[in-house]
Amino acid sequence: MLVFLVLLLAAGYQTRGPGSLELVVLDGIGGRPTPARVELLDREQNGQVADDASPANGDCLDRGEAARMTLAEAVGKLSKPLKNPYTKRTEFYSTGNSTFSALPPGAYRLTIHKGPEYYVEEREVRIAPGERTQVVVGLTRWIDLPRQGWYSSDDHLHIARPVEGLNPILSRWMQAEDVHVANLLQWGNSRVSHNTLQYAFGKAGSYQEDGYLLAAGQENPRTYFRGHSFILGADAPIDFPSEYLVYSRFFGEARRRGALSGYAHRGTWLGAPYGLAVDLPAGLLNLLEILQQGDEEWWAWYEILNTGFRLIPTAGTDYPCLASLPGRERFYTRLDGPLTYEAWLAGVRRGRTFVTNGPILDFRVAGKEMGEEVLLDRAGAVMIEGRVRFDPKRDRVDRLELIENGQLTGSFPRLNNAGEISFRLPYQVHQSCWLAIRSRGRRLDETSSFSNKSLAHSAPVYLTLKNAPGLAQGPLAQAMARSWIARLEDLEARLAPDQIPILSQPAGSDGVAEAVLRRDRDALIADIRKAREAYTSIAAGPREGR
Numbered sequence: 001m002l003v004f005l006v007l008l009l010a011a012g013y014q015t016r017g018p019g020s021l022e023l024v025v026l027d028g029i030g031g032r033p034t035p036a037r038v039e040l041l042d043r044e045q046n047g048q049v050a051d052d053a054s055p056a057n058g059d060c061l062d063r064g065e066a067a068r069m070t071l072a073e074a075v076g077k078l079s080k081p082l083k084n085p086y087t088k089r090t091e092f093y094s095t096g097n098s099t100f101s102a103l104p105p106g107a108y109r110l111t112i113h114k115g116p117e118y119y120v121e122e123r124e125v126r127i128a129p130g131e132r133t134q135v136v137v138g139l140t141r142w143i144d145l146p147r148q149g150w151y152s153s154d155d156h157l158h159i160a161r162p163v164e165g166l167n168p169i170l171s172r173w174m175q176a177e178d179v180h181v182a183n184l185l186q187w188g189n190s191r192v193s194h195n196t197l198q199y200a201f202g203k204a205g206s207y208q209e210d211g212y213l214l215a216a217g218q219e220n221p222r223t224y225f226r227g228h229s230f231i232l233g234a235d236a237p238i239d240f241p242s243e244y245l246v247y248s249r250f251f252g253e254a255r256r257r258g259a260l261s262g263y264a265h266r267g268t269w270l271g272a273p274y275g276l277a278v279d280l281p282a283g284l285l286n287l288l289e290i291l292q293q294g295d296e297e298w299w300a301w302y303e304i305l306n307t308g309f310r311l312i313p314t315a316g317t318d319y320p321c322l323a324s325l326p327g328r329e330r331f332y333t334r335l336d337g338p339l340t341y342e343a344w345l346a347g348v349r350r351g352r353t354f355v356t357n358g359p360i361l362d363f364r365v366a367g368k369e370m371g372e373e374v375l376l377d378r379a380g381a382v383m384i385e386g387r388v389r390f391d392p393k394r395d396r397v398d399r400l401e402l403i404e405n406g407q408l409t410g411s412f413p414r415l416n417n418a419g420e421i422s423f424r425l426p427y428q429v430h431q432s433c434w435l436a437i438r439s440r441g442r443r444l445d446e447t448s449s450f451s452n453k454s455l456a457h458s459a460p461v462y463l464t465l466k467n468a469p470g471l472a473q474g475p476l477a478q479a480m481a482r483s484w485i486a487r488l489e490d491l492e493a494r495l496a497p498d499q500i501p502i503l504s505q506p507a508g509s510d511g512v513a514e515a516v517l518r519r520d521r522d523a524l525i526a527d528i529r530k531a532r533e534a535y536t537s538i539a540a541g542p543r544e545g546r
Contacts, residue, residue, distance in 0.1 A: 017105075017129050017130050018102040018103055018104055018105070018127075018129070018130075019102075019103055019105055019127040019128050019129055019130060019131050019132065019133060020099070020100060020101050020102065020103065020127075020131075020132045020133070021040075021099070021100040021103055021125065021127060021132075021133050021134075021135065022097075022098070022099055022100075022132065022133070022134045022135070023038070023040075023050070023094065023097070023098040023099075023100075023110075023134075023135050023137070024096065024097055024098075024134070024135070024136045024137070025038070025094055025096045025097075025098075025112055025137050025139060026096070026136065026137065026138045026139065027138075027139060028138045028139050028140040028141065029141070031138075032096070033095065033096025033097050034096045034114065034139060034175070035054065035093065035094060035095050035096055035114075035172045035173070035175040035176035036093075036094050036096070036112050036113060036114045036139065036176050037082070037091055037092075037093055037094075037112070037113040037114065037176050037177065037325075038050070038091060038092055038093070038094045038098065038110070038111070038112050038113075039084075039087075039089060039090075039091045039109075039110070039111040039112075039113075040100070040108050040109070040110050040111075040125070041089065041108060041109045041111075042104070042106060042107075042108055043106060043107060045089065046090070047081075047089050047090025047091060047092075048090075048100060048103060048108070049080050049081045049090065049092045050080075050092055050094060050098035050099060050100055051098075051099050051100060051101050052095075052097075052098060052099055053080035053081075053092035053093060053094065053098065054080075054092075054093040054094060054095050054169065054172055054173060054176070055075060055078030055079060055080055055093075055169060056078055056079070056080075056082065056093050056170075056173045057077060057078045057079050057159075057320070058157065058158045058159045058160075058196075058319050058320035058321070059077075059158055059159065059160045059195070059196045059320075060158055060195075060196075060320060060321040061195065062189070062192070062195055062509040063192065063194065063195055064192070065194075066192075066194035066197050067160065067162060067194075067197055068162055068197065069162050069163070070163065071163045071165040071166065074160070074161075074162055074163055074165075074166055075166070075169070077160075078169070080092055084325065085323035085324060085325070086325070086328075086443075086446035086451070086452075087445075087446060093172075093173055093176045094176070095172050103127045104127070105127050105128060105129040106126070106127060107124060107125070107126050107127075108124070108125040108126070108127065109122070109123075109124060109125075110122065110123040110124070110125050110135065110137070112137055112139065113177075114139055114176060114177070114178050115152065115177050115178025115179070115327060116178070116330075116356070116357075116358045116360075116391070116394070117141050117142065117143050117144065117145060117152075117178060117360075118139050118140065118141050118142070118178065119139070119140050119141070119142055119391065119393075120391075120393065120394065120445065121137050121138075121139060121140075123135065123137060142391050142419075143360055143389060145332060145360065146180070146211065146339070149334050149335050149336065150332040150333065150334055150335075151180040151181060151332065151333055151335060151339050151344065152178060152179055152180045152181070152327065152330045152331070152332050153179065153180065153181035153182070153183065153314070153330060153331055153332070153333060153344070154179050154181075154182055154183065154315075154316045154317055154319075154326055154327045154329070154330050155183045155217075155230065155232065155287075155289060155314045155315065155316035155331065156183065156185060156219070156230065156264060156289060156292070156316025156317055156318045156319075157182055157183060157184050157185060157316065157317065157319050157326055158184075158185055158187060158195075158196040158219075158318070158319065158320065158321055159182075159184045159196065159319070159326075160184075160196045160197050160198075161184055161197070161198050161199050161205075161214070161216070162197045162198075162199055163199055164199050164200070164207075167207040167209075167214060168209065170182070170184075170214055171207060171209045171210075171212055171214055172209075173326070174212055174214065174326060174327075175209075175210065175212050177325065177326045177327040178327065179212070179326055179327035179330065180211065180212050180213060180339060181212075181213045181215065181333075181339075181341070181344050182212075182213065182214050182215070182326065182327075183215055183216075183217045183232055183316070184196070184198060184214060184215065184216055184217065185216075185217045185218055185219040185230060186198045186216065186217070186218050186219075186220070186237060187218065187219040187220055187222065188218070188219070188220035188221070188222070188239065189220075189221075189222060189223070189509050189510050189511075190221075190223065190241070190244045190245075190511075190512050190513065190516050193218075193220055193237060193239040193241070198216035198237075200216065201216045201234055201235055201236050201237060202216075202233075202234065202235030202236065203235070203341075206341045208339075208340075208341075211339060213339065213340075213341055213344070215232070215233075215341055217230060217231060217232040217233070217234070218230065218231050218234070218237055218238065219264060220237075220238070220239060220250070221244055221245070221247050221250055222510050223244075223245065223270075223271065223510050223511075223512050224270045224271060224506050224508065224510045224511060224512075225270070225271035225274065225491075225494070225503060225512075226245065226247065226271045226272075226274060226275035226278070227263055227264075227265070227267070227269070227270050227271045227272030227273075227274070227275035227276065228263065228264040228265055228269070228270065228272070228510070229247055229250065229251075229261065229262065229263055229264065229275070230261075230262055230263075230264050230287075230289070231250065231251075231254045231259050231260065231261050231262075232259060232260045232262075232287075232345070232348075233257075233258060233259040233260055233341075233345045234253075234254055234257045234258075234259035235257055235259075236257075238250050238253050238254055238257070238259075240253075242519075243520060243523060244512075244516060244520060245512070245516065245517070245520035245521075245523070245524045246520060246523045246524055246527060247275060247278070247279055247527075248278075248279060248282050248284060248527055251279065251282070251284035251285060252282075252284055254284070255284055258345075260286040260287055260345065260348060260349060261284060261285050261286055261287065262285055262286055262287025262288055262289060262311065262312075262314065263275065263276055263285070263287075263288055263289065264289045264292075264316070264318070265289060265292060265318070266288075266289060266290055266291070266292055266295065266297045266300060266301075267288050267289075267290070267300035267301060267304070268297045268299075268300045270510070272300070273300060273487060274487055274488075274490070274491045276300070276304065277484045277487040277488050277491070277531060277535075278488065278491070278524075278527050278528055278531050279527075279531070280304065280307070280309050280484075280531070281530065281531045281534035281535065282527075282530070282531075285309075285311060286311065286312055286348075286349065287311060287312050287313075287314050287348070288300075288301050288304065288311040288312070288313060288314070289314050289315060289316055290313045290314070290315065290355055290457065291313075291315035291329045291331070291355040291356070291357065291455060291457065292315065292316060292317065292318060292322070292329050293317075293318075293322055293324065293329070293451050294328075294329065294357055294443075294451035294452065294453045294455065295451070295453070296438075296440065296453065296455050298406075298438070298457065299406075301313065302405075302406030303406075303480050303483070305405070305406070305434055305460060305471075306405055306406055306471070306476040306477060306480050307472065307476075307477045307480040307481060307484065307538065308470065308471050308472025308473075308477050308538070310351065310460075310462070312348060312349075312351045312353055312371070312459060313331065313353055313354070313355050313457060313458075313459050314331045314348070314353060314355065315329045315330055315331040315355035315356070315357075316329060316330075316331075317329050328357060329355070329356075329357050330355070330356060330357070331353050331354065331355040331356070332353060332354055332356070332360075333347040333348050333352055333353050334347055334352035334353075334369065334370070335347045350371055351370065351371025351372075351459050351460075352369065352370055352371040352372075352459065353370065353371065353459045354370060354456060354457065354458040354459060355455075355456065355457050356455070356456035356457075357443070357453075357454065357455055357456070358390060358391070358394060358395045358443065358454050358456070359388045359389065359390040359395055359397050359439045359441075359454060359455075359456040360388065360389045360390065360456070361386075361387070361388055361437060361439065361456050361457075361458045362385070362386065362387040362388075362389075363384075363385070363386050363387075363436070363437045363458045363461065364384070364385045364386075364461070365382055365383075365384045365427075365435055365461040365463065366382040366383060366384075367383075368461050369461070370436075370458045370459040370460070370461060371459045371460070371461070372461055372462070373461070373462040373463075373464060374461060374462070374463045374464070375464055375466060376429060376463060376464065376465050376466065377466055378465070378466075379428075379429055379430050379431075379465060380428070380429060381426040381427060381428050381429070382426070382427055382429055382463070383424070383425075383426055383427070384402070384423075384424070384425060384426075384427045384435065385422075385423070385424045386400060386402060386412075386422065386423050386424075386437040387400070387420065387421070387422035387423075388400045388420065388421050388422075388437070388439040388456060389419060389420045390419055390420075390439075390441075390454070391419065392417065392418075392419045393444065393445070394443065394444055394445045395441055395442075395443060395444065395454040396441045396442050396443075396444055396454065397414060397421065397439050397440070397441035397454055398413065398414055398440060398441045398442075399411050399412065399413055399414070399421070399439065399440055399441070400412045400421040400422070400423065400437060400438075400439050401437065401438050401439070401440070402423075402427075402435065402436075402437055403435065403436045403437065403438060404433050404434070404435055405433050405434060405471075405476055410423070410425075414441075421439070429463050429465070431465065431468070431469075431474065432463060432464045432465050432468060432469065432470050432471045432474065433462075433463050433471065434460035434461065434462050434463070434471065435460060435461050435463065436457065436458045436459065436460045436461070437457075437458045438455070438456065438457040438458070439454070439455065439456045439457075440453065440454065440455055441453070441454040441455075442454050469542055472538060473538075473541065473542040475541075477538050478538060478539050478540075478541050481535040481536070481538035481539040482535075482539050484531070484535045485532055485535045485536065485539065488528050488531055488532050488535070489532075491528060492525060492528050492529075495517070495521055495524065495525060495528075497518075497521075500514055500517045500518060500521070501514055503517055504517055
């Protein structure tokens with residue numbers, strides 16, 4: 001009787017017990033397993049995480065001491081579950097082969113993402129009690145930008161790499177989001193420069209696998225009243241702790257090392273409008289991170305372009321310091337040959353970029369592409385072509401817009417629910433100017449309302465009329481120069497000796513001690529006054545014979 005009951009219970013457990021799932025995610029082109037971001041939801045919308053999920057995590061801690069550790073310790077800081085901030089659901093990263101050894105029987109909803117160039121794949125999966133289920137999903141691209149010479153990048157990731165052995169794990173994470181160039185920024189402040197530690201910079205800190213790159217950069221210097229800067233491509237960390245507030249020292253050294261310098265957070269956060277006012281005239285800046293957290297504060301960049309400074313647009317997430325996913329905001333760079341870090345830096349330096357959180361842009365003026373210049377003998381018409389393409393299941397792009405010197409000059413609506421908006425037309429050029437396109441709409445695959453705009457913006461094409469005032473000599477530049485001067489005067493007033501205790505008050509990772517402010521005050525004021533001289537010359541306008 002006892003044996004009979006045991007057998008009966010065992011049979012019941014086998015009938016009602018958990019099942020297992022083997023998931024294989026294949027690249028639709030090569031048919032090989034490919035990393036991806038996976039969501040497996042049960043009927044109660046609970047996300048399941050594979051036993052062998054690929055670990056991932058970032059680091060925003062401001063540390064008194066550098067976090068040096070072994071590979072085992074570094075991997076231990078990573079986690080397998082991922083809370084998607086845009087859907088509030090639990091997901092995980094797969095290397096392309098994933099196993100769930102014990103899933104309660106029932107129906108599940110499987111969703112697989114791999115960046116904006118791939119279609120999102122969805123499946124219904126049924127797990128039978130006590131049985132093994134295998135699901136093979138092939139991913140399909142709706143567009144293949146690397147084949148056209150365009151490679152995606154996130155310029156702003158705080159992911160620590162204290163040891164070289166982390167590279168394969170982190171690379172597959174970036175492959176899962178289809179981020180071809182992941183810039184891992186070691187960050188600092190006026191006290192330390194080792195946060196989100198990178199084991200090496202330059203070639204020694206660059207890692208390439210299957211057409212994807214990891215590279216070390218820095219977000220340093222950064223202060224709340226001058227803004228956050230970043231440097232890409234240096235062969236070593238750049239730090240001047242004894243002159244920390246003099247950003248030009250950092251940017252000058254970056255130029256000497258062949259690196260690129262810029263300002264983060266759209267040039268609008270914290271004190272960036274003041275820092276940019278100080279640093280633009282020195283000609284040491286290359287980049288401005290114009291897209292982050294799905295916001296469209298383009299005005300700061302437009303002001304810079306209208307004053308005659310050609311900062312190249314980039315984008316990044318500031319993951320995980322801001323709630324996001326790597327590559328959710330990204331920029332694409334056009335290369336003439338294979339992807340290497342050196343070729344990528346050269347492409348960025350040439351300004352061949354566009355920023356996006358989904359839509360893909362094409363833009364030409366008189367045959368010239370983004371970042372290039374058109375020289376015209378006289379005013380007249382040029383042919384312009386613009387296009388935005390997108391996956392209609394994820395992005396509802398309402399309009400493609402043409403911008404001249406920051407002003408909307410053309411708007412082209414979406415027709416018939418198409419996945420593309422384009423235009424081609426002759427355009428009258430009356431003055432030296434810059435032209436760009438941007439798209440706007442709404443993300444359809446994100447439930448969060450804090451940042452569900454669908455956005456993209458091209459780098460400009462510059463048009464210069466020969467024997468005519470350039471953009472830096474025009475009325476827009478004069479007006480903007482006066483506003484830059486006002487910012488500089490305000491900043492200098494805040495640096496008055498009796499105001500320094502107030503300026504040093506804010507706490508936090510980018511606060512500055514009173515002693516540092518007093519130490520660097522004279523050198524910073526010298527840079528402020530040099531910049532003011534440059535803007536005063538611009539504001540005065542062109543003189544006869546100049």
